[in-house]
Amino acid sequence: MSATQASSQQADSKAPADIIGQLQRAASAEEFFQLLDVAYDPNVVNVARLHILKRMGQYLAGEDLAGLPAAEATARCKAVLERAYADFVASTPLDQRVFKVLKDAVAPKSPRAPAFVSLDALK
Template sequence: MCGNHGVVVPDAMAKLRKAESAEEFFQILGVAYDPQVVNVARLHILKRMGEYLSGDELDGIPDMIAVARCKSVLERAYEEFVASSPLEKRVFKVLKEAVEPKAPKNFVPLDDLK
């Protein structure tokens, strides 16, 4: 497991806004992670975290509370992908559409065209 084992980085919210990798999110928020899980599902985890945070207004609340919320949500999103694969969770539209039933195409025989 990697991460700084529960230690949140000072000025975490400012650093999260500048983070460039999934690993940085885990390190800043002090969330332990398995690099193999993150290598497979990094975008899915961050997308799910964003979905969970959508609607939450983090600006204007104390950093300590915002960081705690972000940490909780990252842990929740990460655990989803420890327990199942990105294909099972289908976070991204392209994966969702891959399993949706296709509408039948209207077939017109060539002989019917005049």
């Protein structure tokens, strides 16, 4: 095995960490789309950028990228971003309710017993 092949093989074994590292260093949602070469509508991203990235993270949590070659790890990340983006093209952040605050806004409220103060306690 030549030094070039060994270097290439070593780079492939680090690939998931490399693409994940690049994504972690990205400063904006647009950079995610550019790094992974995913086409997007700026209007959708402007409205749902945090929601898209949060959903991407949820989807990535279910992926096992360890030991994958660079091209495959990047392709999986791209597919996950495309899937997350598609969720918000088809519906709104309010419909998707990715964040806890939005989930809690529609969660059924548990009925509370009315506060009761007996007349004897008022003396």
